[in-house]
Amino acid sequence: MLELRINGNKIYAPLKGKELVKTPEEEVRQKYILKLVNSYGYELEQMQQEVSLTGSKRGTGRASADIVVWRSKEEKKEGKNPIIVVECKAEYIDIKSEDYYQGQNYARFANAPFFVTTNEKETKVFKVNLDVTPKTLSDEILDIPNAKEANNDDKIKKLLGQTKAFERDEFSKLLFQCHNVIRNNDKLSPEAAFDEISKILFMKIRYERNPDEENIFTLKQFEKQEANYEKNIRPVNIKRNGPKDDIPYMDYWFELTKDEFEEDELFDKNEKIKIKEASFKDIVRKLQKYNLSTTSDDVKGIAFEEFLGGTFRGELGQFFTPRTIVDFMVDILDPQEDEVMCDPCCGSGGFLIKAFEYVRDKIEQDIKIEKDKVNLAFDELSEGKAESELEKLKEVSNTIIQKLGYETQIRKSSEQEIAKEKSKFISRLEKLSASCIFGTDANPRMARTAKMNMIMHGDGHGGVHHRDGLLNINGIFENRFDVILTNPPFGARVEKSLLITKADQISDENRITKYKKMYGAEVYEKAMEQLLFDEETTKGKPVLDTLYIGKEGLSGLTEVLFIERCINLLKPGGRLGIVLPEGVLNTQNLGKVRQYFESVAKLILIVSIPQDVFMKSGATVKSSLLFMKKFTENEVSLWKQYENEAIAEVSAKYEEELKNIERQLALRGKDAPLASVKKELRVRKRKITEDIELEVRQIVKERFDYDIPIATVEKAGISSTGTSIDNELKDVILPQYVPYRKQNELWKELKPVFQYKWNTKTGKAQRIKNNSEPIVIEW
Template sequence: MALELQINGNKIFAPLKGKELIKTPEEEIRQKYIVKLVNTYGYELEQMAQEVKLTGAKRGTGRASADIVIWRSKADKKNSKNPIIVVECKAEYIEIKSEDYYQGQNYARFANAPFFVTTNEKETKIFKVNLDVTPKTLSEEILDIPFAKDANNDDKIKKLLEQTKAFERDEFSKLLFQCHNVIRNNDKLSPEAAFDEISKILFMKIRYERNPDEENIFTLKQFEKQEANYEKNIRPVNIKRNGPKDDIPYMDYWFELTKDEFEEDELFDKNEKIKIKEASFKEIVKKLQKYNLSTTSDDVKGIAFEQFLGGTFRGELGQFFTPRTVVDFIVDVLDPQEDEIICDPCCGSGGFLIKAFEYVRDKIEQDIKKEKEKVNKAFDEIAENATEKEQEKLKEISNEIIHKLGYETQIRKSTEQEQARENNKFISRLEKLSATCIFGTDANPRMARTAKMNMIMHGDGHGGVHHRDGLLNINGIFENRFDVILTNPPFGARVEKSLLITKADQLIDENRIAKYKKMYGEEVYSKAMQQLEFDEELSKGKPVLDTLHIGRKGMSGLTEVLFIERCINLLKPGGRLGIVLPEGVLNTQNLGKVRQYFESTSKIILITSIPQDVFMKSGATVKSSLVFLKKFTNEEANMWKKYSKEATSKVKSKYQTELNEIESKLTLRGNNSPDAEIKKELRAKKKKIEDAMEVEIRTIVKEKFDYDIPIATVEKAGISSTGAVTDNELNDILKQYTPYRISNNLWKEIKPVFEYKWNSKTGKIERIKNQNETVTIEF
């Protein structure tokens, strides 16, 4: 009889313990793997144990225990012989690091087990444990552990230990190129058009992996079965979810369901179709079916997808790829934190969003790890002298603490994700990051799809990436929303006054509107959507330029300039921006008014000039700078207004008499009216005075609103004009800037710091927050 996972609220049944335990992330993964060992590999519960103390092994400062230990037989376990497999489990969305492999391998060494497994369910790796090498040498990764029936077969064990695993990342990257070539060869499409079709199929595969309960699965066998039913005119009753529509083949039906799945992201046009032959489609399905993109590790599929992108998008599409060294530097400088909302309104292939996601994810994982170590350290202080019963109780309490700190497993089903977002409740901090903190848009539909898929490959399939003009609002992308914006906007293009907001720019889906109003607040969301107002009577909307101060005032229509204002508008007060800009924006005389406007809205916190050859491989020849701004806080904005008002009053009083005299002469009529030449001179004199007043006012304000602006220039930024790796002086700038930023408190970082201590007087564990708030933990 199959073993089933038994979950009861916050408890999970552990058959190897014979009782319910707190359902922590690790515990759930452990029990799932035990179920797999029984149902898939045929092991009996009687030949396994969990949390086995390993003599001599240390986990941090406490006594170590292996999560799961498996013996060759029940008799071997009873007679305390060496086990065959040691398993180490991690929470589902905690990335398994190299130190985890070494730690688990050491457990296996102490137990003299030939197989070591580490798993977080998403990623499972199996190693052979080589006792003949030093403990710091990681053993080779192999394909699988033995089934129970082969556990005592030395020949089969030896064969398994010799089956080392090929480097999966390169294998997956090559497979993507093979799929791409199938389309190019069979369907004679351009590289870019072929990529579009690969993208559609990858989205189909993701869609089916997200809905595993459906009968239809993404395999060639299933496709051919449903295709045969279609040819025989066999139609399921429920057309929408269980079978093809009457008028389209099954290949197209799969894509229709996929378009429904990603409708909110507006990644596909409603009339978009699959544009390859059925034979090509089937060949690609056959190649992809061996991979489960939902469980393949993020480092494997993410890097593989990036390799595929780099080898596919060249020439005209190079503009969408910001060099990795620049991306890393901008993210490191801005140092995004947990719970901060992040956006790139010109996201291209998603490089900034992926780096920011991974950066914050790593912070969360490291914080979780540190907190767990503190908990374990505090409990280890009393566990040494506690009875076995007390130790079990202590373990339960420590798990409960971790549970309450928010280290629960991720939500997996999309329906639960939707419900969690709407109720603003999340099972884990990582789910919150993935579901509500990452947003992006791109006006190019191909790149919007690429960014979305790129993020899925890197572990975040929930980010709010949309096909949209980055200057326009959508979903959660609207004014005063973001803590951090990172972007590389298009250079040199112009937005003309004739570009109007259209009806197509408006959201008309009532369900989505209701959902967004619930998520962001009805008043806030309705105000954000006023940007897209459309005059039904005149059948036209306002010019896109009129949505921005710079556009309305006719100061500039350059995209790079417009996007600076757009990004500042998107930021919350005190929010920070890192943007790649052509140096002309910083020093061209005709953009002086533009710079003055930005000075009145935000602080410049760093300018770094980079060499011209950084973007040459992408086809750009303009020398660029990396500009970092911090939007005024409300206090700073009020201060700027106050200084401006005071300066204006002071300067006006200085020139008012002279201006009044000029104005009185210009208003004379009849015989007293000055001739045209004198009027021209008077107007020129008035303009000169007004310009001088403006300079004086600005000088006074800037003297009062004074702050340092760090400026740096690097000769080498990690990449040459041909794309080759060079020295990276940006790292040196970062080493100097980070201490400067922290010491000058450019933005606040408030983090609760917990300590866990044993109070010998009360006999209780206490959790101390920020060294001033003590909570006694009862047991």
């Protein structure tokens, strides 16, 4: 058994007999060489790494094949045509069509019948068709031959004829078929049937992560284990419950799956498989030919979304944010690499998936541009150099390329330990997936769905939890996020009777230790103070009291509470995009709520969208998309300064009148005013208080001045029936908003302007610019 040997930033290459710089691409290449040896039975002597197929001595991937395999070591020595050509890409890079053409051209040049493209997470095998033009992609097939089959022409012919048709529509239909198997055979509700499909998909993913174990997802293996069960040959050693010998094979594998995803809290510890073995067997038969781990994220991700859409919208009545809205909101907030993102009401994970893909594409594009520069420089330097010099140059270029895909990051448990802890290399994509994507959903089914959906799209699921979005959990607490995107529940209320309980706390000491190390013990403990409860009653404060709006009794509406929750979760200067019913923006009884929000965050864009957008999902409330930026520390100080100044100015204006009213109300006996006069005085006092509050707010808004772009679109890419239509949101992004945002540096500090007028009769602010027409800003 050949093993991977990594030594720091070096990796051993058995085909070269020496250590090489461990670039992301080199690691994928060495892992595939191991697979050729350990899984397919090839010998090292019948393979070669970095084979020049163009006669060039240059060592870049553009001039040589990564791995070439011959039928035998004798044919390799004799210089005969190879049978397989392999093109490797780094794990964080999606394989594009040009990569397929590149590998195909290498294989065509070598007259090899098979070529492979792999980035480890996705592997595709193609047959080389010499009868078509070079720009025509050959058919994708199921697999390459193993070492024994490589010398059998009949086997080769059969493999070349087994075309692979794992397309998006096919997989989506397959998921529906599995769903129907459970509904028909086990008579479960649509919701329960979906839960069982989720369990089986997680079981399959668990196997694919542990390929050395026996493959449960073939009918042959299942029937073998089923026969063993009948003969009383039972699986043993389940970590969660200790040794067991009295459970069926499918239950045994589900126990292992619960262990695998235990920290993700996917399933209750007592959760069981709730379908018949016959149903399980039928689904195994349908799924066995698919490998989710090596299938492109685009294919399986969109297929799973189609399945979710048909199942949840059509049968479960769940609510999803249409992709056109998700895409628009992510584009507006433009998340960047290293920014931490969250959706506290994540549903099926649409916002998190789009944000993950958006940043991942930026990383891949950056690496590609920089890598091309390195390769170009290498080509120029390598002209006329001897082989020994080329080797040295190649190592230098590989060292540079290694740093493109990885960044040096200090992981620390406390400020005092920073100096002690050594820098570690971490993949930029790994950091994005493991440290930058977070979400919660109060519905356990939706939290599980979001995790599965994210795995299908390329991962990032580890930060998603089943938790009330108003409460803190791993990494989801105040002042943590650069970007928040969400579509909170509308119309529901949080009552004062809803209390924090012991169940809302994390009790697992290992996880607590892990979180303290990740975020710092002091920071984590402070975040968890939100969940403190009385040890005797095991009950805590009302959930409403964790928020200013709830504690002050301003509102208990979920959509309003989640605006404050999101602002609290943001770092100073962090950005929020949220879907809201339009009533939040203009209902009179929410006036004080809006006043509070404008004192902690800036409005950066409001987009009114047509009612049709959510109609297919069963929602009839007209909505708007609200974008805000939490005040920076400087803006907090500036707002407070303006507020204090305004209070002093306006209070001085009414000081004498208020003192006079107080003196008259304080009189007693014969000097006391009549009851009717007292009533008038109290009414006047309240009116003065209200006037002071209004005038203070006017002055502060006059001094803390900025434009608020407002857009209204008639068509947002989706009709009331769910069909695709024109999308005017695209016109808001590039031609209008993005240039405006960049020109005005909206993500930067406020630059106050004081030419501003407030019309108390209309309740509208008017700012005059360069003698032009007033810009009307409604809020």
